[in-house]
Amino acid sequence: MIAMALAGEPDLLVADEPTTALDATIQAQILDLLARIRREAGMAVVFISHDLAAVSAVCDRAAVMYAGRIVEENDIATLFDAPRHPYTVGLFEALPELDGPRQRLCPSKALCPTRGTCPRAALSRPVAAEPAIFAARNAPFAAAGSRRRTRLLSPRPGPCRQAAPSRRNAGVGAMTTILKATDLFQHYATGKSLLRAPSMVRAVDGINLEVHEREILGVVGESGSGKSTLGRMLLGIEAPWSGSVTFQGKPMPHPKTAEWRALRREMQLIFQDPLAALDRRMTIADQIAEPLIIHRLAGPDAIRERAAELMRKVGLRADQAGRYPHELSGGQRQRVVIARALAMSPKFLVCDEPVSALDVSIQAQVVNLLRDLQEEQGLTMVFISHDLKVVRNLCDRVAVMYLGRVVEQGSADKIFGNPQHPYTRALVSSVPRPGKGIGERIILQGEPPNPARRPSGCAFHPRCPLADAACRSEVPALTLYRGRLTACLKLQAAAAPELT
Structure with a gap:
């Protein structure tokens, strides 16, 4: 362009x-x-x-x-x-x-x-x-x-x-694990034809992750890193190619089964594009009430009262109940999606880029609303975003993804205050500061590799300024380094003298 x-x-x-x-x-x-x-x-x-x-x-x-x-x-x-x-x-x-x-x-x-x-x-x-x-x-x-x-x-x-109220010092639900992902892989076959065998797109490539009760876990990374795919797998919307997800200690049921539908009452998704997620032929009150009707959780009068209560909770006026999605602003449509996700009082929310296309004022309203709901209802959230400033403001812990893998994971204060993995450092240095512009930036060479042709060894090595021969042949594991988990051979080598 x-x-x-x-x-x-x-x-x-x-x-x-x-x-x-x-x-x-x-x-x-x-x-x-x-x-x-x-x-x-x-x-x-x-x-x-x-x-x-x-x-x-x-x-x-x-x-x-x-x-x-x-x-x-x-x-x-x-x-x-x-x-x-x-x-x-x-x-x-x-x-x-x-x-x-x-x-x-x-x-x-x-x-x-x-x-x-x-x-x-x-x-x-x-x-x-x-x-x-x-x-x-x-x-x-x-x-x-x-x-x-x-x-x-x-x-x-x-x-x-x-x-903002701090949940980090409160122990975040005594660190009780509400959701656990173990060795998650999601591969898609693509490019199949009569003359060519399909290639495998490795969207998620071996992720181990725990989400603690009452915390907000941020997931960040470049486009194509597998964030949204991971979010759908955590909710059971997509079955993993291999690996497992447990919720409250129980295995995630297979998608579309009766057990999975029952679990939807406790796990919900806030979509990135509210206009695409909402039915343009239904009023917003009917769409907020729809999950309660589908799951037969209450009678007509109670459902209407619940829908009105949810509208008030997310900051929508009663006179907007009869409006259609195209009659609302972007921020109001996002509030409708949030209200619908909260209709069945879930315990776990995945927020997939909920503020990516909003202006700063509407973005602030949505971020404050999510924070208030988390505090009031004790929700657990996975917040997927490429906006590092919003993630820093809202989240307790952060997982940084690159080409389907987590390369650094730890508290938001440590990840953004003192990033260690070369990729995380490049991400943080790329964020412009209001009134200060972009400071000394770590320039990454080239574009993220094609997931169908994943580089050998560490996937980040073609763009990493620290890469050597070992990085091109050996896949680094997530290991503890300076109070967080990192997947970098260089950092592991630097930490070795500290462990001896």
């Missing part, structure tokens, strides 16, 4: 959400590419994005839009250091951080078009129309000499973030 846009050697390139839903390493490559093209071709770039960290990495100036109008505009450094408009402040408060303490996010609230929800609205002063945009030079919260344009009626509010 970028090559096609450059074919006519334009003076202006408009990049409309070029990094949306990309994993960290690919996003960093695209951002580097755009910066290099702009520099070499001497062209101007308009970069449209809801990812503020990506904006800070490539842009010189930024204009913040709300309700079809620009509400604030300034150079990147000043805008990120001292935002003035309440909507801009709200956007920054809604951003999860890769560094620092875990905090409850603050979704951005609306302003003049719906001024009753604005944190800075002067409610005692009637306002008949939106304020005009004006220059705010040397404003109290701006850098000296800055030139900014903003719509503003009242002083900047104080921060609204609060420390």
Whole structure:
């Protein structure tokens, strides 16, 4: 797409959400590419994005839009250091951080078009129309000499973030294992024809994993690493090629059997694309109630009451019960999917990229909702995502996947605060920080290998800056290293003197 846009050697390139839903390493490559093209071709770039960290990495100036109008505009450094408009402040408060303490996010609230929800609205002063945009030079919260344009009626509010409740210090359910995966493999035959034998795509290639009661386990990795396949296998939606899954100490029944259907009451999936997951011909109240009807868990009146209760719990209004999916926003549709997953009071949830295409404010609402539900109902979750900042903010432990295998696993604090595996270090270094851009990045060579032609030895060795001959022939096992599990021959060799 970028090559096609450059074919006519334009003076202006408009990049409309070029990094949306990309994993960290690919996003960093695209951002580097755009910066290099702009520099070499001497062209101007308009970069449209809801990812503020990506904006800070490539842009010189930024204009913040709300309700079809620009509400604030300034150079990147000043805008990120001292935002003035309440909507801009709200956007920054809604951003999860890769560094620092875990905090409850603050979704951005609306302003003049719906001024009753604005944190800075002067409610005692009637306002008949939106304020005009004006220059705010040397404003109290701006850098000296800055030139900014903003719509503003009242002083900047104080921060609204609060420390997120910590489950790590509470023992996370006394470390009781609720789900265990042992030697999981999932291989698919592909490319079969009359003249060619099928090749095997090794989507999941020998995973051992435990999920503890009342914890949130994050699963991260590049696209094609096997995250979603693993999630479906943990729920029993797909039977493994080999290996086993146990839930509460009992083997997972085969998919579509009566035993498996009964277990669905306790295990549910939150889908990545809510519009595709919802039936466009059914109202949202009927779809939330559908699992209760299928499993015959209550009578009609009780089901209606349960559906209304779930709508309130996930932040949907009663007057939205009769609406259809296309009549809701992306965040509201995601709330419907969450409400439907909670209908039967499950103990275990798999969240498959639930916030991948949402803007930062709606993303913050969904992340806070999942955290609140986990605290209130004692849910256990597996949270699959390529957004490392969200995983750092929400999850207790993290498993990093590469080409169907877990290469590093440990507490979120250790994985993101001091990553050890070369792949994890590259992932973390690729994440842009809001206002700081991308720092010193570990550049991975090439693309992830084709799962149908998996490299010998360590699958990461073709892209690893530390690889040697042993890495090309020997498959590393997950071993304990500095308080986490890693699968790296180099780290195992470094740890050997410590064990003797």
